[in-house]
Amino acid sequence: xxxxxxxxxxxxxxxxxxxxxxxxVRDFDVDDYIGQFGNLEAENLIDKIGCKWLTKYDWxxxxxxxxxxxxxxxxxxxxxxxxNIYTQVAENDSGAYLSGxxxxxxxxxxxxxxxxxxxxxxxxxIDVEVDWDSENFWDDVEQAFDDLEL
Numbered sequence: 751x752x753x754x755x756x757x758x759x760x761x762x763x764x765x766x767x768x769x770x771x772x773x774x775v776r777d778f779d780v781d782d783y784i785g786q787f788g789n790l791e792a793e794n795l796i797d798k799i800g801c802k803w804l805t806k807y808d809w810x811x812x813x814x815x816x817x818x819x820x821x822x823x824x825x826x827x828x829x830x831x832x833x834n835i836y837t838q839v840a841e842n843d844s845g846a847y848l849s850g851x852x853x854x855x856x857x858x859x860x861x862x863x864x865x866x867x868x869x870x871x872x873x874x875x876i877d878v879e880v881d882w883d884s885e886n887f888w889d890d891v892e893q894a895f896d897d898l899e900l
Contacts, residue, residue: 754855756807757827761817763839763846770842772811775819780804787834799823800830827852827863829871836865857891862898874898 761771778786783806788798796802802824812818819835821828832848839846847866853859861875878894880887 753824755801755823755826755852756854757821757823757832757850757852759819759821759832759835759848759850760812761819761835761839761846761848762815763843765814767839767843767846768811768815768817771817771839775809775817778806780806783831787831787838789830789834798830799828800832801826801828804828804831825854827861832863833865833869833871836869840867840869851895853891857894860891860894860898862895862900864900872900874900 761768763771774786775783784795784799784804788795790798792798795804800823805822806820807822808818808820810818821831832850836846836848839848844867847864849862849864851860851862853861857880858877859875860878861873863871863873865871876894876898878891880890884890
């Protein structure tokens with residue numbers, strides 16, 4: 751596995767909870783995400799958020815019922831952070847769920863995830879061999895994402 755992992759998170763909920771979430775995280779920096787959604791009793795970042803380091807990459811409101819977050823991290827998706835985002839969102843809306851995908855810079859692995867009412871983070875992943883010389887290599891990666899199932 752390469753060092754950089756991109757994680758895309760979709761927070762799905764009712765409009766009032768997405769309103770609350772958007773207002774909460776709109777101006778967050780990485781330290782704010784760690785403080786709000788990390789395991790504060792842990793001594794290192796791996797135990798706090800599930801990865802060695804974290805960079806906020808992108809964020810926006812997708813629509814009335816979905817908020818999008820994207821992070822880059824070391825080696826793995828920030829699974830503890832994802833679980834804690836779900837826990838806080840679910841406190842406002844018991845029907846809320848998170849979905850998303852992740853990939854490392856060499857696509858070994860790529861994966862999808864979902865977390866819903868039971869609070870369990872479900873994942874499915876696969877290694878993808880890409881032809882780096884092809885300008886359409888991302889099409890192969892997208893197809894591999896489409897083929898994954900939870």
